[in-house]
Amino acid sequence: xxxxxxxxxxxxxxxxxxxxxxxxxxxxxxSTLCAGCGHDSISASIVQACFDLDxxxxxxxxxxxxxxxxxxxxxxxxxxxxxxxxxxxxxxVLTGAALANRNLIYLGVSGDGDSASIGIGQFAHxxxxxxxxxxxxxxxxxxxxxxxxxxxxxxxxxKSKKGVINSDNPIDLAALALQLGATYVARSFSxxxxxxxxxxxxxxxxxxxxxxxxxxxxxxxxxxxGSTRSYDYVRQHNEAVNRVEVILPRDPIETSYxxxxxxxxxQHDGSILHxxxxxxxxxxxxxxxxxxxLQERQALGEIVTGLLYVDSSAQxxxxxxxxxxxxxxxxxxxxxxxGSKALDAxxxxxx
Amino acid sequence: MTSAQSIESSNxxxxxFANVNxxxxxxxxxxxxxxxxxxxxxxxxxxxxxxxxxxxxxxxxVRVSEAGWLGARGGCDMMIAMNPQTWDRDVAAVDAGxxxxxxxxxxxxxxxxxxDITVLGVPLTAMCNREYTDPRQRQLFKNVMYVGAxxxxxxxxxxxxxxxxxxxxxxxxxxxxxxxxxxxLGYDYVRAHLPCPIGLTVRxxxxxxxxxxxxxxSACGLGAVYGGATVAGWYPITPSTSVIxxxxxxxRKFRTDPDSGHARYAAVQAEDELASIGMVIGAxxxxxxxxxxxxxxxxxxxxxxxxxxxxxxxxxxIFDVQRxxxxxxxxxxxxxxxxxxxxxxxxxxxxxxxxxxxxxxxCFTFGALAFDLADRLQTPVFVLSDLDMGMNESLCKPFDWDxxxxxxxGKLMTYEDLxxxxxxxxxxxxxxxxIPYRTIPGTHPTKGAYFTRGTTRNAYAKYSEAGTDYxxxxxxxxxxxxxxxxxxxxxxxxxxxxxxxIGVIYYGSTSPAMAEAGALLEADGIHxxxxxxxxxxxxxEIMQFIADHExxxxxxxxxxxxxxxxxxxxxxxxxxxxxxxxxxDGSPITARFISGRIADALSDRKISPIRKVAS
Numbered sequence: 022x023x024x025x026x027x028x029x030x031x032x033x034x035x036x037x038x039x040x041x042x043x044x045x046x047x048x049x050x051x052s053t054l055c056a057g058c059g060h061d062s063i064s065a066s067i068v069q070a071c072f073d074l075d076x077x078x079x080x081x082x083x084x085x086x087x088x089x090x091x092x093x094x095x096x097x098x099x100x101x102x103x104x105x106x107x108x109x110x111x112x113x114v115l116t117g118a119a120l121a122n123r124n125l126i127y128l129g130v131s132g133d134g135d136s137a138s139i140g141i142g143q144f145a146h147x148x149x150x151x152x153x154x155x156x157x158x159x160x161x162x163x164x165x166x167x168x169x170x171x172x173x174x175x176x177x178x179x180k181s182k183k184g185v186i187n188s189d190n191p192i193d194l195a196a197l198a199l200q201l202g203a204t205y206v207a208r209s210f211s212x213x214x215x216x217x218x219x220x221x222x223x224x225x226x227x228x229x230x231x232x233x234x235x236x237x238x239x240x241x242x243x244x245x246x247g248s249t250r251s252y253d254y255v256r257q258h259n260e261a262v263n264r265v266e267v268i269l270p271r272d273p274i275e276t277s278y279x280x281x282x283x284x285x286x287x288q289h290d291g292s293i294l295h296x297x298x299x300x301x302x303x304x305x306x307x308x309x310x311x312x313x314x315l316q317e318r319q320a321l322g323e324i325v326t327g328l329l330y331v332d333s334s335a336q337x338x339x340x341x342x343x344x345x346x347x348x349x350x351x352x353x354x355x356x357x358x359x360g361s362k363a364l365d366a367x368x369x370x371x372x
Numbered sequence: 373m374t375s376a377q378s379i380e381s382s383n384x385x386x387x388x389f390a391n392v393n394x395x396x397x398x399x400x401x402x403x404x405x406x407x408x409x410x411x412x413x414x415x416x417x418x419x420x421x422x423x424x425x426x427x428x429x430x431x432x433x434v435r436v437s438e439a440g441w442l443g444a445r446g447g448c449d450m451m452i453a454m455n456p457q458t459w460d461r462d463v464a465a466v467d468a469g470x471x472x473x474x475x476x477x478x479x480x481x482x483x484x485x486x487x488d489i490t491v492l493g494v495p496l497t498a499m500c501n502r503e504y505t506d507p508r509q510r511q512l513f514k515n516v517m518y519v520g521a522x523x524x525x526x527x528x529x530x531x532x533x534x535x536x537x538x539x540x541x542x543x544x545x546x547x548x549x550x551x552x553x554x555x556x557l558g559y560d561y562v563r564a565h566l567p568c569p570i571g572l573t574v575r576x577x578x579x580x581x582x583x584x585x586x587x588x589x590s591a592c593g594l595g596a597v598y599g600g601a602t603v604a605g606w607y608p609i610t611p612s613t614s615v616i617x618x619x620x621x622x623x624r625k626f627r628t629d630p631d632s633g634h635a636r637y638a639a640v641q642a643e644d645e646l647a648s649i650g651m652v653i654g655a656x657x658x659x660x661x662x663x664x665x666x667x668x669x670x671x672x673x674x675x676x677x678x679x680x681x682x683x684x685x686x687x688x689x690i691f692d693v694q695r696x697x698x699x700x701x702x703x704x705x706x707x708x709x710x711x712x713x714x715x716x717x718x719x720x721x722x723x724x725x726x727x728x729x730x731x732x733x734x735c736f737t738f739g740a741l742a743f744d745l746a747d748r749l750q751t752p753v754f755v756l757s758d759l760d761m762g763m764n765e766s767l768c769k770p771f772d773w774d775x776x777x778x779x780x781x782g783k784l785m786t787y788e789d790l791x792x793x794x795x796x797x798x799x800x801x802x803x804x805x806x807i808p809y810r811t812i813p814g815t816h817p818t819k820g821a822y823f824t825r826g827t828t829r830n831a832y833a834k835y836s837e838a839g840t841d842y843x844x845x846x847x848x849x850x851x852x853x854x855x856x857x858x859x860x861x862x863x864x865x866x867x868x869x870x871x872x873x874i875g876v877i878y879y880g881s882t883s884p885a886m887a888e889a890g891a892l893l894e895a896d897g898i899h900x901x902x903x904x905x906x907x908x909x910x911x912x913e914i915m916q917f918i919a920d921h922e923x924x925x926x927x928x929x930x931x932x933x934x935x936x937x938x939x940x941x942x943x944x945x946x947x948x949x950x951x952x953x954x955x956x957d958g959s960p961i962t963a964r965f966i967s968g969r970i971a972d973a974l975s976d977r978k979i980s981p982i983r984k985v986a987s
Contacts, residue, residue, distance in 0.1 A: 117654025
């Protein structure tokens with residue numbers, strides 16, 4: 022969070038999207054995170070994704086918990102309503118917001134401390150409940166705001182800045198999301214914008230709970246030799262299963278990719294995910310296969326990135342609850358209050 | 373049958389049913405209570421049940437009172453002793469001259485009875501075994517059979533109970549026939565084998581009027597429907613669960629879109645209480661009317677979120693059906709012990725708006741009002757009921773609704789307002805009442821967006837660590853709380869028949885017992901003015917009432933005198949002036965208890981408040 026608004030210095034030839042917005046229209050306040058923080062790269066990717074998708078910023082509701090990652094919604098989409106809730110409890114607040122208005126786009130931003138420790142219960146239940154949201158975990162394996170403690174996603178055997186060895190097993194949030202019923206699960210790296218931006222775009226177009234676990238090195242406390250969340254380590258061990266292109270219905274569909282290396286997935290909103298395979302055997306529509314693949318590669322010391330799983334026919338929480346199409350927060354008195362006649366009839370039954 | 377100097381009373385007695393939890397007795401017992409009510413005689417039933425699904429003892433107490441006293445009376449004029457496990461204590465509980473009804477299938481030694489009560493035996497098990505082969509039928513119809521026996525013993529009209537069975541099982545003729553048959557078996561046996569009626573009788577009267585019979589939790593759920601709630605986040609906990617069950621049931625009836633069949637509401641069973649209030653806060657932030665229902669342990673778990681909603685100024689409605697505390701306490705017994713936990717919920721200088729309904733009618737009206745207040749004040753509003761009020765059916769005036777009433781959505785800055793160039797500062801006190809304007813997410817493409825946070829900010833919702841911004845905010849919140857004084861329901865004053873220097877303050881489910889206690893005291897020549905507190909913050913009338921009386925008794929159902937503490941703290945009142953009258957064993961407070969404690973205290977303190985005016 023910052024005291025300073027970002028100055029709007031706009032060049033005349035800045036590119037505009039279909040709405041006439043420039044990229045700057047998707048930015049927020051100046052980041053107060055450490056210089057080089059991976060989280061800032063993720064914010065930049067969110068800005069790029071929303072710009073590319075021609076999303077009206079005010080139609081996004083951005084929610085977070087507490088921690089370095091949870092500060093970041095202040096740094097993008099300045100014309101969106103934001104909500105910095107309490108530690109680990111963003112998922113329930115987002116769930117409530119989504120119940121109130123199904124027509125907004127919900128972006129939850131969380132951290133590994135926020136989601137894998139105090140908030141793991143809410144994380145799990147939001148996934149299984151089918152909340153239509155993009156849930157980004159900015160995962161650096163460490164508590165930055167309290168200066169360097171291991172988080173629950175830190176790898177066993179990894180070393181803290183002070184030289185302490187982590188003796189606990191890590192929680193893999195992507196694997197967990199797969200088990201819990203998330204219908205869009207991806208992992209990426211904050212330093213790989215080419216991979217991350219399309220993954221965010223795909224998630225924003227997805228109709229259901231979409232998790233993106235983004236490894237995001239903490240330059241101050243977790244970017245050293247013994248860390249398995251450092252820039253160098255992740256770059257060296259990154260094993261991408263695919264590269265994603267998101268093509269909106271209004272865009273011409275490209276067919277120039279080499280045959281056999283492409284997979285088309287049409288999502289509910291008509292957007293098309295083009296998955297360019299790097300691992301020829303990888304099938305992103307196979308939930309169990311995705312879980313197995315993650316575990317097999319993890320055993321080899323690899324960090325699997327890319328779109329791990331997508332269910333293009335997913336239905337969201339509102340479908341499960343059979344709620345009306347019109348947002349609940351827009352129903353007026355006449356639609357909500359049964360009135361005095363109904364009460365008179367009820368009184369008669371209660372005698 | 374044993375003879376004794378029997379109690380003789382028509383339309384004024386207490387009858388208690390001792391059963392085994394899970395034996396299906398509750399619907400039979402309720403059938404009896406409703407039959408009395410249908411004869412025009414007010415009843416006040418209370419279910420005393422264990423924290424257990426099956427097997428432990430349970431009691432159902434019905435107070436019959438043509439005078440209309442609906443509070444617990446204490447004592448028992450007739451016991452329907454159907455639980456061998458509690459036989460000795462049930463027999464002992466009957467007032468001298470009272471009646472003991474039991475299943476006489478197996479002979480009992482004389483030592484198991486008392487000489488000073490009338491014993492009425494009916495071989496219920498033997499009759500059931502002759503009539504039914506299915507074990508479950510034997511159990512269920514035994515209950516209906518003893519209701520039939522009671523109808524005869526108390527000289528009630530058989531047709532009234534019969535009509536109730538028809539109403540209950542309408543469209544299910546085999547069930548109607550079977551139940552009426554069992555009722556008739558019990559009735560006929562008693563008419564043939566026992567002298568009836570006994571000294572206790574129910575005579576047709578006209579003392580019920582147009583009143584309805586419903587429990588407080590159902591009324592709260594209905595209040596949420598009429599109050600415009602569309603989102604409920606909840607987690608099951610006794611004794612509040614039926615608030616949500618009622619809400620969803622009424623919503624299915626009233627809020628199902630006739631064309632599409634889709635729901636105009638969403639009720640989500642959360643993973644815990646923290647998530648349930650989180651959902652409420654998220655939904656309310658996004659412009660829906662949202663609520664949860666819980667009890668003491670849930671209130672404890674929700675504390676952090678209450679602080680966030682208070683400080684970030686987000687509407688939320690919480691129905692707290694209080695139970696025995698602290699900790700797990702007595703989960704199925706009643707208390708008023710969450711008062712302080714709700715009034716000052718969360719860390720820091722938080723203060724919350726509380727509403728105190730006295731019966732199902734007010735559970736409905738206050739329940740609906742809570743949503744207007746939450747929106748108007750942009751803050752959590754707690755409706756404090758309790759197990760006694762929430763889970764027991766009671767008589768109250770019929771629900772009513774003014775169709776011209778519109779929901780008060782409070783200070784909402786609209787698209788048009790923003791377009792017109794109105795200055796929007798999310799925490800700006802434009803009107804001097806401490807209440808700022810808010811925008812709902814998605815209102816305007818370029819104006820009105822702000823960041824909601826639990827950290828300090830300035831009037832324009834920008835993050836700030838400046839002490840001046842913090843102080844501005846806290847002072848504004850204090851002003852807002854003062855504004856709330858005029859919005860919460862006013863206290864109800866009842867002046868004594870004669871001038872007095874003694875006052876009594878009470879709230880909530882203490883109300884029916886207090887009304888009767890006032891009459892008992894008056895009959896003893898003790899006159900007290902009473903004031904029922906209906907909401908918090910306390911308005912000036914409450915403080916004036918205390919100032920106007922030399923001694924004020926504060927009657928409540930907890931161990932430490934929480935309402936008294938709140939009055940002392942908020943009103944800076946001399947503690948000596950407020951005398952505790954505390955009942956907290958988990959049973960509902962009685963008129964006898966209140967009047968006895970007040971009379972004793974006045975006697976002990978040698979206060980001479982009673983001005984006996986010659987008539």
